[in-house]
Amino acid sequence: MNWTALLRDIGEGTRAQPGRAGLSFASLSIGMAALVSLLAILGGVRQKTQLMIGELGVNVFGLVQPSETERRAEKSTLSRRHVEILAANLTDAIVTGLRLDDGTAAGLPDGAILAATDETLFQVRPWRIVRGRQFDISDIRTRAHCAVVSTALAQAMNLTVGSDVRLRNMTFRVVGLADIEAGSLETSDIRRAVAPGNRLLLVPWTVPASWSTAPAPASGRLDSLFIKGSEPAHFDTLIRRVENLMLQPDCTVEGLSWVTPHSLVHGLMRYQQLIMLAGGAIVLLCLVLGGLTLTSLLLTGVQTRVPEIGLRRALGASPTDIGLLFMCEALLITLSATLAGTGAAWALLTISRSWSPLPIHLGPAVIIIPLLSGLILGIIFSYWPARAAARISPSEALRNE
Amino acid sequence: MTASQPSILKMENVSKLFPTPHGPARVLHSVDITIQPGDFAAITGPSGSGKTTFLNLAALLDRPTEGSLHFGGQDVSALAEPNLNALRKHRIGMVFQRFCLLSHRTVLENVLFRFRYLDIPRSRALSLARQALEEMSLTPHADQPARLLSGGEMQRTAIARAVAAPPDLLLVDEPTGNLDRDSAEGVMQCFKNLNQRGITILLATHNPALLKYCNRCFAFKNGTVIE
Numbered sequence: 001m002n003w004t005a006l007l008r009d010i011g012e013g014t015r016a017q018p019g020r021a022g023l024s025f026a027s028l029s030i031g032m033a034a035l036v037s038l039l040a041i042l043g044g045v046r047q048k049t050q051l052m053i054g055e056l057g058v059n060v061f062g063l064v065q066p067s068e069t070e071r072r073a074e075k076s077t078l079s080r081r082h083v084e085i086l087a088a089n090l091t092d093a094i095v096t097g098l099r100l101d102d103g104t105a106a107g108l109p110d111g112a113i114l115a116a117t118d119e120t121l122f123q124v125r126p127w128r129i130v131r132g133r134q135f136d137i138s139d140i141r142t143r144a145h146c147a148v149v150s151t152a153l154a155q156a157m158n159l160t161v162g163s164d165v166r167l168r169n170m171t172f173r174v175v176g177l178a179d180i181e182a183g184s185l186e187t188s189d190i191r192r193a194v195a196p197g198n199r200l201l202l203v204p205w206t207v208p209a210s211w212s213t214a215p216a217p218a219s220g221r222l223d224s225l226f227i228k229g230s231e232p233a234h235f236d237t238l239i240r241r242v243e244n245l246m247l248q249p250d251c252t253v254e255g256l257s258w259v260t261p262h263s264l265v266h267g268l269m270r271y272q273q274l275i276m277l278a279g280g281a282i283v284l285l286c287l288v289l290g291g292l293t294l295t296s297l298l299l300t301g302v303q304t305r306v307p308e309i310g311l312r313r314a315l316g317a318s319p320t321d322i323g324l325l326f327m328c329e330a331l332l333i334t335l336s337a338t339l340a341g342t343g344a345a346w347a348l349l350t351i352s353r354s355w356s357p358l359p360i361h362l363g364p365a366v367i368i369i370p371l372l373s374g375l376i377l378g379i380i381f382s383y384w385p386a387r388a389a390a391r392i393s394p395s396e397a398l399r400n401e
Numbered sequence: 402m403t404a405s406q407p408s409i410l411k412m413e414n415v416s417k418l419f420p421t422p423h424g425p426a427r428v429l430h431s432v433d434i435t436i437q438p439g440d441f442a443a444i445t446g447p448s449g450s451g452k453t454t455f456l457n458l459a460a461l462l463d464r465p466t467e468g469s470l471h472f473g474g475q476d477v478s479a480l481a482e483p484n485l486n487a488l489r490k491h492r493i494g495m496v497f498q499r500f501c502l503l504s505h506r507t508v509l510e511n512v513l514f515r516f517r518y519l520d521i522p523r524s525r526a527l528s529l530a531r532q533a534l535e536e537m538s539l540t541p542h543a544d545q546p547a548r549l550l551s552g553g554e555m556q557r558t559a560i561a562r563a564v565a566a567p568p569d570l571l572l573v574d575e576p577t578g579n580l581d582r583d584s585a586e587g588v589m590q591c592f593k594n595l596n597q598r599g600i601t602i603l604l605a606t607h608n609p610a611l612l613k614y615c616n617r618c619f620a621f622k623n624g625t626v627i628e
Contacts, residue, residue, distance in 0.1 A: 012503075312518070314460065316487070318486050393463070394462040394463075395454075395463040398501075
């Protein structure tokens with residue numbers, strides 16, 4: 001195959017009708033740019049979903065007590081009793097809980113959260129002790145004045161393992177520093193009891209909250225429960241078992257919110273479907289318009305180049321050579337439009353990523369899928385004209401000369 | 402030429418029918434022609450007499466409906482399309498009445514187009530193309546776009562393209578139809594020179610003045626031929 005000659009032939013073919021070629025190129029470029037944007041946003045949504053699930057924890061789901069219900073009926077709040085009941089009934093799962101207090105009122109910097117929990121929290125949530133240790137059962141039983149601090153808060157307060165931190169009139173010894181993932185779950189739909197942020201100070205939940213200025217809370221009140229299953233395959237069964245347990249008369253809590261991987265994905269899925277419908281329609285419209293213009297360009301090219309086709313056949317070109325020539329012309333337009341559209345969209349998305357409200361992920365799929373689409377579009381929309389050109393009888397073509 | 406040398410083109414009892422809405426139209430009737438290597442044969446006859454159909458068959462661009470067609474001693478009547486392509490590519494040259502040049506390309510590029518479907522190194526093709534241009538006295542126009550040439554120059558470019566890779570058989574269809582008398586004389590002289598170099602030429606023409614250049618003449622009338 002003489003590639004230089006083929007490229008030259010292709011270039012001349014496309015330049016013969018600059019108007020149609022330009023229109024086809026523009027439509028396909030816009031379509032490809034829209035496709036790239038769509039893929040980047042869908043990729044961003046998918047990535048965000050994975051991050052949210054990852055931040056909640058693998059095989060973890062949570063139950064969250066809405067604050068208004070808590071104010072209305074104290075007896076129907078989540079409490080440490082629920083943790084005990086669930087733990088006793090779910091031997092294949094780990095159950096923990098979290099109570100949030102006003103950190104600022106206790107003397108912590110603005111935005112810091114003071115949370116009370118037990119010794120199993122770090123086995124359930126994907127938070128990692130980077131220095132020191134987490135609470136142990138002894139800390140919980142003896143109501144030890146110890147604390148685990150997130151690295152972000154420790155840095156802000158200049159704390160390290162062994163430091164003392166004062167919460168109103170009580171002094172706590174920092175026993176561990178923890179990396180706490182935050183950011184992905186902090187959306188309007190997710191309560192702080194699930195995503196407390198990365199400026200967090202944890203104390204044993206058995207220590208009386210004497211730092212609290214709020215009315216004395218009910219004994220053992222919790223804002224959220226977290227349950228981690230041991231078997232991914234039985235995760236849905238575990239959720240159903242917890243649902244059944246929470247329906248027992250002594251466990252019922254009004255207005256409980258369930259935060260499961262499915263509920264996290266569900267919210268984003270609606271978002272994803274909307275983007276797919278709107279973006280997909282634009283992509284389809286532009287690509288079909290560009291493709292049809294391309295077909296029209298090639299068909300006109302075949303009609304006006306009949307003598308040239310005859311000459312090529314007289315010089316030994318096979319029908320395949322002729323068909324390939326027109327198909328390659330189409331591929332030149334679709335692939336160059338793909339590169340232009342992808343490049344432009346990539347640049348715009350890179351620039352807008354920092355301030356865009358939409359999650360954007362520029363992965364390899366954002367390049368590979370448009371390239372494959374360009375290739376497939378080129379083949380599909382040029383097939384008919386290329387076939388028509390290849391089937392022109394050389395003697396008929398030369399008669400038109 | 403020796404007696405044992407096979408004919409370059411041999412048609413035996415060849416007929417060609419084309420489908421029409423009113424049934425098949427017979428354009429060639431039982432044509433028997435043998436062209437020997439080195440011939441400069443003219444095909445004459447009025448329009449519609451079957452000259453172009455005959456040339457298309459000779460160029461292996463079409464197949465006979467009946468009869469047998471031999472090229473270089475080989476029966477090509479039922480030869481597969483890729484084999485016909487190979488024969489056209491390597492052994493047949495064609496010159497057309499309206500030149501069939503690529504107007505936006507230069508003269509040299511038009512001649513180089515002869516090698517478009519041949520596996521010949523670029524440097525060799527360039528050398529052959531320049532040689533053909535030299536023979537046609539077109540070297541000064543080599544870098545000029547073909548559309549700027551005169552009619553005679555265009556036809557000589559087309560001839561240079563046809564013979565740049567020397568063919569066994571050169572088929573020429575009305576080569577002077579679009580030329581003035583002087584240009585026509587120049588073009589015919591080119592054909593004469595090529596024939597003297599051993600290229601077999603089959604020339605279709607209306608113009609009786611061109612017959613003086615040929616050593617054989619076939620007259621077509623209503624699809625039949627007489628020598």
